[in-house]
Amino acid sequence: MAHDPDTPLPPLRYAEGGVTAARGFTAAGVAAGLKKTGRPDVMLLFSEQPASAAAVFTTNQVAAAPVVVSRASVADGIVRAAVANAGNANACTGAQGMADARAMAEEAGRRLHVPAGEVLVASTGVIGVPLPITRVLAGIGEAAERLEGTPADSAAEAIMTTDTFPKQAAVTFESQGRRYTMGGMAKGSGMIRPDMATMLAFVTTDAPLTAEACRAALAGATRTSFNRITVDGETSTNDTCLLMANGAGGGSPIGPGGGAFEAVAHALAHVCGELARMIVRDGEGATKFITVVVRGALTDADAETAAMAVAGSVLFKIALFGGDANWGRAASAAGASKATVDPDLIEVSFGGVVTCREGTAVAFDEEAAAAALAEEDVEVVVDLHLGACEATVWTCDLTYDYVRINADYRS
C-alpha cells in the first residue's frame, strides 16, 4: 500500500447508503426472532451480477461453523451473496452447527438463484447454543423478498449485538477516469482486538477488481484499520470481513498494483478505517475514544507492538476512564511489551500536554491535562525517541458498564 507522496490520490467524497451505496448491490435485514428485543437479526446482502471477493477471518483456533464454511466458499475469489445472523454465534456447536451454517448458505442460494458455494455465511452472538435454524431460514426467505428498494440501514442493524448504533460508511472515488463507489457496514463493540475481533464487516464496491486485487486491497486495509483497534484484548470465534467487487461501475478489470488499484485501495482503507473507529467508539460501556500514537520506534513492528500494548492495558484504560493522566501506566505497558524501549528516553503526552520526558515526570499544567482528559476524544502520544517509526491504534476506556454488560451476557 506504499503510495508515492508526490502523486496525490484523487479526493474521496462521502456518500450515503452504506453497503448498498455501490451500484448493483441490495441488502435487507429482518427480525427473525433471535433477538429477545424483536429487532432485526437476519441479514442478506446480494450482488445482482457475479462479483470478485476476498475475506479475512478470525485467527482463533476455535473458529465458528460459519467461518469454516465461508473460508471454503470464498477460496475461489467469487462471492455473490452474504447471509448473517446476530444473537447466536453458531460457535462450539459441533456437527449440528456445521449443518446449520451450510443450511443458511443453501437457503440463501436457493432464494437468490445462486450456488450455495457463492454465499458467505456469518454469525455473531452467544457461543455454544444451537442456532434456532428454522427461524433463521424463515428470516432468510423474508429478507430475500425485501431486497429491492430496502435501505441498507436494516441490514446494518440486523448484524448488531451489543452495538448501540449501526455502523456504515461510504465514499465515491475516481479510478481510471471513472467514478466508483465503495461502501460498507460493520458490527462489533466488545471482544475486539487485532487479528480481527468479534466483528463482522461487509464492504462492497462497483469497481471492477479482480479477486487477486480484492485480496491485496483487503489485506492492506485491514492491517491499518480492523487490526489496529482493541476494546478488550479478546479474539472472537466469528470474525469475518468480506469485500465484494462486482464491476457494475464499468471499466477494465483492475488487478493488484498500479494507479487504478491504488485509488481503490485508498478508498477501501478509508471505509475500513471509518468502520473500525466506529467500533471502538461504540466499545462496550466506553465513555472515551482514545487514539494511541507511538512514535520514535526503531521499527514499524515495534511501533505497532508498543501501541497495542498501551492501548490494551486494562489499567491504562481504567485510568483514562477516571480522567487520570497516568503516564506511568503508559510507560510501563510499553516497557512490558516486546518492543525495544529505553526507559530513560520515553516521552508521554495527553492531548498535547507533555507529562513525562526522558522517562521522568515533568511539571505540567494539571488543568490543561485535566481538560484534555475530560474530552470524549483523547490522544495519547508515546514517543520512544529511538527511531523514526510510528503506529496509531484506537481504543476506548474500560468502565463499570463494560463489566455490567459482560457479567450477564449469556443469560
Add this chain to the structure above:
Amino acid sequence: MAHDPDTPLPPLRYAEGGVTAARGFTAAGVAAGLKKTGRPDVMLLFSEQPASAAAVFTTNQVAAAPVVVSRASVADGIVRAAVANAGNANACTGAQGMADARAMAEEAGRRLHVPAGEVLVASTGVIGVPLPITRVLAGIGEAAERLEGTPADSAAEAIMTTDTFPKQAAVTFESQGRRYTMGGMAKGSGMIRPDMATMLAFVTTDAPLTAEACRAALAGATRTSFNRITVDGETSTNDTCLLMANGAGGGSPIGPGGGAFEAVAHALAHVCGELARMIVRDGEGATKFITVVVRGALTDADAETAAMAVAGSVLFKIALFGGDANWGRAASAAGASKATVDPDLIEVSFGGVVTCREGTAVAFDEEAAAAALAEEDVEVVVDLHLGACEATVWTCDLTYDYVRINADYRS
C-alpha cells in the same frame, strides 16, 4: 525441581512468624508518612549473620530505580538486609530516583552496620512521583531501632499498597536430619501477571543454602507460584522476590541438587505458592478465587499458555463475577492462545460440572453449576484431550470494584 515420586518428601509443618520465623532474622515496619492513612510504610529486614541470597525481578524494560540497584547488589549472592517502602514506586523518577534508591541502601547499611552493597532495596506504589526521601530515611532509622522483638506483622503491613490483608506464610521442614524453618511475606493485589507482577516477596530460611542453591530453588519455586498467577495481565516496574538463607539452623552447606536441597526447595515452593495464592485471593476488587486447570495438553508449555490465556481473559473473568458458566469464553480464550487446540475435543467444567464436551454444549445441571459458581472458590478445568500435560494457574474475577480502585489510583 523433578522429584522421585517413590521417595516421599518429609511432611511440612505450618509455623507462625512469617519472614522472621526462621532463626536469626528480624524485621520491623514503621509509619514514615508515605501513606496518607498513617499506616506502616517503611520496612526493614535483617539477618544477624551473613546470608546467601537470590532474587528475581520484573521483566519490564521500564524497571524502577530500586530494581536496578538491587539487581547489582544481589549479583554476588550475598544479601544481609532488605529495605522497602510502600506508597511510592520510585519508578520513572530518573537520576534522582537512582540516588534515592542508593540512599535507602546506604542508610539501612549504616544503621545495621553492613555494607550498602549487601542491602536489597524495594519500592511499591505510584509511578513517576519523586520519593519523599527524607521521610523514608527517617523511617529506616526508626525501623532499625525496633528490629529486636518486633513481630513480623508490622513488616508485612509496611509493604502493602491496595492489599486488604498482610500476606505471610511459614513452615518447618526436615533436611539432612535437622529441622529448618522457611517463612516469608508478600504484597500485591493488582498489576499481577506472570513473569512477576506488582508484587514484592521476601522469604527467609535458616537452612545453610549456598548462593547457587538459592538461585536454583528460587527459580523453581517462582515458576510454579508467582509466575502462575494473574490478576489483570499487567507487568509492573517494581517486582522483586528475595530469598535469604543464613544457615542459622546449622548443618553443612547445601548446594543445588540432592535430597537435602530437594527438601528445602519443596518448602520454598510451598511458601511461595501460599503467598502467591494469597495475592490472587486479595486481587483488587475480587470476589472469587479461581483455579484454572488445563489438562490434556500436548506439552507443558502448551498447558501453561492455555491456562494463562483462560485465566487472563477479561471477558471470562467478568463472566465468573456474574456467576455465568460461560464455557464458550474459556474455549475461545484457549483457542486464541498459541497453545495447540482442537476445537472438536475441548471439554470444560466448572466445579466438576461438565458444560461442554467435544467442543459442544452438553445438557448440564444448571442448578449445580450455579451453586458451584456461587462459591468463593471456583475450579475451572479445560481438558484439551490432546496429550498428557497439565498446568494450574490461579486468578480472580474482574469486578466493578477493580475499575473503581484503579480509576483514581494516582489522585
